[in-house]
Amino acid sequence: MKYSNILIAVSGLDVDDEAILIASDLAKRDRAKLLAVYVIEVERAMPLDAEQSVPIQRAEQILARAQNSAKRAGTTIETDLLQSRAAGPALVDEARERGVDLIIVGVPFRKRLENFYVGATASYLLKNAACRVWLCRQAAPDDKNVRADKK
Amino acid sequence: MYIVIVGGGKVGYYLAKHLLHDGHEVLVIEKDRKKEEALIAELGEISLRGDGTETWAMNKAGLSRADIVIAVTGDDEDNLMISQMAKSKYGVRRAIARINNPKNEHIFRLLGIQQTVSTTEIILAQIEREIPAHSLVHLMTLREAGAAILEARVPEDSPAAGKMLKELNLPDDFVMPLIIREGKGIVPQSSTLLNAGDEVVAVTTLQHEKLLEEILNNSKK
Amino acid sequence: MRVIIVGCGRLGAYLALALDKQNHLVTIIDRNSDSFNRLDPNFRGTMVLGVGIDEDVLRRAGIERADAFIAATNGDNTNAMAAEIARLVFNVPKVIARLYDPIREETFRAFGQIETVCPTVMSANKISEMLGNSA
Structure with a gap:
């Protein structure tokens, strides 16, 4: 399988770096273009085009970090900031418009009511994206590698 | 809005x-x-x-x-x-x-x-696609605005069936924004044909409230 | 006093019996006849089967002559609507609604026409107070 346009959905978690590392390897192998996308989810209490300085600042930091990660991995990455009511549909639309053939999304290891919970955005992507979707799940908190990392 | x-x-x-x-x-x-x-x-x-x-x-x-x-x-x-x-x-x-x-x-x-x-129970039943006792359903009356939203089914023998919306010569304050055909909503254009069995939704001023029934049942046009 | 209670749940039934013992003329309304089993066999008041937001049911229960009206069904919205009908349509002098949701209670209290009781707030305050005393 060869990829030409890879979208990495970033959320500001450490796992973003891993997702970008994987994407960078693929990009080098296939000469694929990379695109990091962050979606600001706007609450219904505000109009969709509301300009909220705090979330925008945060989004820009997250995208800058994505660019740095890609640089360290020896590739370049384009970034895109979207604003939507829900991240899932915005990412699916963006992927369609840009002719993306692979979405990579990092998901945290989190539990809700004792069960692992993949999160609304990742599960929306899995259900609705037309292209391939890879999940990159963060290591579980009691994973030995994580402890080793911390030393 | x-x-x-x-x-x-x-x-x-x-x-x-x-x-x-x-x-x-x-x-x-x-x-x-x-x-x-x-x-x-x-x-x-x-x-x-x-x-x-x-x-x-x-x-x-x-x-x-x-x-x-x-x-x-x-x-x-x-x-x-x-x-x-x-x-x-x-x-x-x-x-x-x-x-x-x-x-x-x-x-x-x-x-x-x-x-x-x-x-009312009757109107609801009609919306639920029961056979209407009266062909006209009052969906909503916006009393303050002097407007009404109506719904009606196009009868089998309706003179309006098979006609385009523009052929019905509707007045300016009478619009048909929605046709429900076989359970699906269609937003019609002036060239859309009305079929028998369609449910149509009309928005009108109170003055032309009766017009929908006339067009669908005993149109003189 | 002629009192109408809507809802023969735990609160409605308990209140009906208490007011009956104090020799008030109590009429209690519930849409489910089984609910009346909560009443003591000695209850001397009247039971009316029906929905508490239906004007005809309320008339049957004698709302036009009622001195007080208490809405105590399990639904906040039903209680609010029943109380508003009692106050604004039938001009019952004293109308009290039980509302579980503190915010709804606050909103309706602000209307000023209806008195409200919020068991959630009352219980929470009482419990905090009890915890405070034991500290």
Whole structure:
């Protein structure tokens, strides 16, 4: 399988770096273009085009970090900031418009009511994206590698 | 405009579809998971799952930003609560409430909810695609605005069947924004043909309220 | 006093019996006849089967002559609507609604026409107070 346009959905978690590392390897192998996308989810209490300085600042930091990660991995990455009511549909639309053939999304290891919970955005992507979707799940908190990392 | 609809049943669904088509920002609050998922599948991410009479849902919906709140659940007490909360707590200027039991209409008026959608058992049954006793259904009368929203089925032998909308010579204050054909909503253009069995929704001033029935049943044109 | 209670749940039934013992003329309305089993066999008041937000049911229960009206069903919205009908349509002098949701209670209290009781707030305050005393 060869990829030409890879979208990495970033959320500001450490796992973003891993997702970008994987994407960078693929990009080098296939000469694929990379695109990091962050979606600001706007609450219904505000109009969709509301300009909220705090979330925008945060989004820009997250995208800058994505660019740095890609640089360290020896590739370049384009970034895109979207604003939507829900991240899932915005990412699916963006992927369609840009002719993306692979979405990579990092998901945290989190539990809700004792069960692992993949999160609304990742599960929306899995259900609705037309292209391939890879999940990159963060290591579980009691994973030995994580402890080793911390030393 | 930002319009919040509480209740994602048939009435809420068609209303949302129509208002979205008109370019409004629409949110439907529906507590039933299955109904809410159906709304998302049909209309996109325009819904919020929750009890629309609960304040957390109203806050999440951003009710204080809403221009209109339309309460169309199956329970009058819920619709009343929603309308009153919308007006008094969230400062929403216009609240429209569906009335399921016609006995409650004057109560709603006494309580300051001027705009009501009368859906008696009979009317509801007609919307549910039963054979209508009368061909004309009054979906909504916006008394203050002097306008009415009507629904009717095109009879088998209707002189309007097979005609284009523009051939019906409708006056300017009479529009047909929606045709329901085989369960699907169509937003017609002037060249759209009317079929027998179609359900049409018309918006008109009170002056031309009777016109729909004339066109569909005993058109002189 | 002629008192109408809507909802023969735990609160409605308990209140009906208490008021009956104080020799008030009590009429209690519930849409489910089984609910009346909660009443003591010695209850001397009247039981009316029907929905508490239906004007005809309320008339049958004698609301036009009532001195007080208490809405105590399990539904906040039903209680609010029943209370508003009692106050604004039938002009019952004293109308009290039980509302579980503190925010709804606050909103309705602000209308000024109806008195409200919020068991959630009352219980929470009482419990905090009890915890405070034991600290």
